[in-house]
Amino acid sequence: MSTLRTEEMTLNMGPQHPSTHGVLRFVVRADGEVMREAVPDVGYLHRSIEKIAEKVGYHGFMPYTDRVDYVCAMFTNQGWGMACERLANIEVPRRGEYCRVIAAEFNRLASHLLSVGTMAMDIGAMTPFTHAIREREMINDLIEELCGARLTFNYMRIGGVAFDLPPGWREKALAYLDHFDPILEEYNALISFNKIYIERLANVGVITLEEAINYNLVGPNLRACGFKWDVRKDIPYSVYPDFEFDIPVGNGQWGKLGDAMDRYMVRIREMAESSKILRQALRQLPAGPVLAKVARNFKPPAGECQIRVESARGDMGWYVVSDGTGYPWRVHVRTGSFAAMGITQKLSRGLMIADLVTLIASLDVIAPEIDR
Amino acid sequence: MEALAIYQRLTDQFGNKILETVTQKLDSFCVVDPSAIVELGQFLRDDPALAMDCLSNQSGVDYKDRIEVVYHLFSYQHRHGAVLKVKLPRENPVVHTLEGIWASANWMEREIFDLLGVTFEGHSDMRRILLPEDWEGFPLRKDFVEPLEYHGISTVRESPIIRLDPKAK
Numbered sequence: 302m303s304t305l306r307t308e309e310m311t312l313n314m315g316p317q318h319p320s321t322h323g324v325l326r327f328v329v330r331a332d333g334e335v336m337r338e339a340v341p342d343v344g345y346l347h348r349s350i351e352k353i354a355e356k357v358g359y360h361g362f363m364p365y366t367d368r369v370d371y372v373c374a375m376f377t378n379q380g381w382g383m384a385c386e387r388l389a390n391i392e393v394p395r396r397g398e399y400c401r402v403i404a405a406e407f408n409r410l411a412s413h414l415l416s417v418g419t420m421a422m423d424i425g426a427m428t429p430f431t432h433a434i435r436e437r438e439m440i441n442d443l444i445e446e447l448c449g450a451r452l453t454f455n456y457m458r459i460g461g462v463a464f465d466l467p468p469g470w471r472e473k474a475l476a477y478l479d480h481f482d483p484i485l486e487e488y489n490a491l492i493s494f495n496k497i498y499i500e501r502l503a504n505v506g507v508i509t510l511e512e513a514i515n516y517n518l519v520g521p522n523l524r525a526c527g528f529k530w531d532v533r534k535d536i537p538y539s540v541y542p543d544f545e546f547d548i549p550v551g552n553g554q555w556g557k558l559g560d561a562m563d564r565y566m567v568r569i570r571e572m573a574e575s576s577k578i579l580r581q582a583l584r585q586l587p588a589g590p591v592l593a594k595v596a597r598n599f600k601p602p603a604g605e606c607q608i609r610v611e612s613a614r615g616d617m618g619w620y621v622v623s624d625g626t627g628y629p630w631r632v633h634v635r636t637g638s639f640a641a642m643g644i645t646q647k648l649s650r651g652l653m654i655a656d657l658v659t660l661i662a663s664l665d666v667i668a669p670e671i672d673r
Numbered sequence: 674m675e676a677l678a679i680y681q682r683l684t685d686q687f688g689n690k691i692l693e694t695v696t697q698k699l700d701s702f703c704v705v706d707p708s709a710i711v712e713l714g715q716f717l718r719d720d721p722a723l724a725m726d727c728l729s730n731q732s733g734v735d736y737k738d739r740i741e742v743v744y745h746l747f748s749y750q751h752r753h754g755a756v757l758k759v760k761l762p763r764e765n766p767v768v769h770t771l772e773g774i775w776a777s778a779n780w781m782e783r784e785i786f787d788l789l790g791v792t793f794e795g796h797s798d799m800r801r802i803l804l805p806e807d808w809e810g811f812p813l814r815k816d817f818v819e820p821l822e823y824h825g826i827s828t829v830r831e832s833p834i835i836r837l838d839p840k841a842k
Contacts, residue, residue: 344803349812351788387699514726514749517777530749606699607730607745607756618730618745631813633732635781643780672803 309337314657316345322419322661323668325642331654339649339657341642346672354632359385359459359599362632367453369634370670372415375401375408376612378457380634383538383608384619385459388601397461397591398540403474403582404447404456406575410481411440412613413568413575420565420662421492424501429492436484443474460593471583478576478583485573493569502565503556506648506660510559516644519637520615521571522664525551525563532611544581546574561663568665600627614638614665638670676701679723679755686716692760702743702756707768710759714774717746717755724750728775731782733789735814740766742791761791770796788813 310333315326324345330337350369354362366381367374379401386393393401418433441451446467448456456463492498508518510526523530531548533541549570551563603625610617615637622631641664648660674682680694680703690709695702705713717725730745744757759768770793771778782793783802790811793799801808810817819828 344801344805347803349788352812512776515776517727517729517775528749535752604697604699609729616729620730620732620743620745622734631732631734633730635730635732639780639784640777643777647776 307332312654314339315342322666325666325668325671327645327649327657329649329654329657334653334655336649336652336654336657338646339652341645343642343668343671346669348673350673351632351634354629356628358627359601359629360597362629363458364453364455367455368669369673370612370614370617370636370638370667371452372667373408373412373613374452374454375405375456376610376617377634378454379405379539380608380610380612380617380619382457382459383610384606384621385599385601387606387608388604388621388623389459389595389599391460391593391595393461393539393593394590395540395587396465396589397593399582399586400462400466400591401457402539402541402544403466403579403586404444404454404462406579406582407440407444407474408454409575409613410572410579411437411444413572414440416613416662416665417488417565417568420659420665421498423658423662424498426492426495426498429488432484432488432491436481439477439480443470443477446470446473458592458595459599460595461591463592465591466586471586475580475583478580482573482576485569485576489569493566499555499562501659502562502663503560505556505561505656506652506663507557508559508644508648512644512647513559516647517640518615518644519617519640520611520613521567522564522615522637522641524548525567526559527551527553532609532616536609538608538610540582541578543585544578546577549574561659564663564665598627600625612637614641614667614670634673636670636673638664638666638668641666642671674722674751674753676753676755679753682720682723683713683716687713700756702758704758704760707759707761710757710771711769711774713757714771718774722751723755724748725755726750728771728777728781729754731771731778731785733785733791733813735763735789737763737815739763740789740791742766742768742785744771766791767794768792769794772796787811790814 310331312329314329316324326342327339329339350365353365366377369377414433414437418430421429445451448454510528513523513526527550529548529550549567551567555562601623603623605622607620618635620633621629624630684691690706692704717723725746725748727747729747732743734741740761740763742759747754785791787801787803
């Protein structure tokens, strides 16, 4: 009997593939259902935001930072604000810092809800997505009351935040948290501990701690490898030292340590921690101004600095070079998704094609954050 | 270890390969000889007192007379960081890749190549990453002029406000 002819298949996935979280593309070389390699092709959302920064000035760049990562824009706002404040040595009023933390942690909830919701959807469970999005809508309503926008917030300013909390907002926010905590339980009962779901995630896309650090994975992806590291705790910034919260890490409970299930569960548990931070922040909220006096014609002295913010997708690094004029000389933002995308090619080797979707979803990559 | 102590340790080890250490109020940095970047990287990662296991950020800056590549290193073990810079000529900026030491350099170097035109010697995949492969020029260079069109797609747009204004005609 003559042997069957086999050949390697080259498949195109994306850029408009519903499960690729924005526009990103993979060129997959596959042997049947098993991938030899998936080569990511990014850049479809490149807007050269770093170049724009050089042309619009420090204050003018704040709305553009929203577009770096539009799913958790509060953190990009905060990162840019902090970099400028560090350059010009500005101190943010305490209430301003609290407002920042409150807005940012609500945004983390919204971002993680979107992440876990779309992850379930990518794997084939449609209903949990609607539950997650329903909760996210309510957070969006709260943030809309705060700053007038639901996605690209532009809430923070150099030196603080644009608006104080509106009257009655604090009570609404606390009431929402009372509603949210049981929802997390409901969500877990609905999907997290579903046997089929666990089997789809466990042991898929296992990342060892050495790999994670070598590839500079950050945030939940790093913590899922069992490494307790959070910029909020380990290089404290803003008023995070005022709050008590845990850093959830992966424990390999359902499969190998550092698999997709660990990454998923770290996000779920982080939401509970964010809720804790929010309660403390809303209760301890000090009085006072929310915005420091910053010159309209903002000209930080020449110099350069790097700051790190723990965004929903992990440690986000802003590197800013000032030449003493009203326009930054160079801005560079190193984001969590960029690093996470860099490791997919390596992880894809030997993975099933269907699991590539799981892998991308579990790394929580957001295309605009990769491309900027 | 404080950043300055790290630079001192590098100077003790590598002598004249460390060109200068710049102390400033914000992040201090040291400028190193581009030809020594690989051995420096190796030392920074493997020396137990430094143990820089993570290349946290790598970026390039165009200073009109030179291009600098900036390395932000970080050690999770010791919780300290260092900033290294290499200065390259603008005409033909070439420096050896650090991909073999920190895998995260792979993509960040591709990005610097793409946007600033720095070539990384020995890189496994030196292609454009964000821009299309047939793009001309390097946008983050200060003398970059945006082309008026790309494959017949205009990059400029007439302002609709001017169009609606009868006096503008």
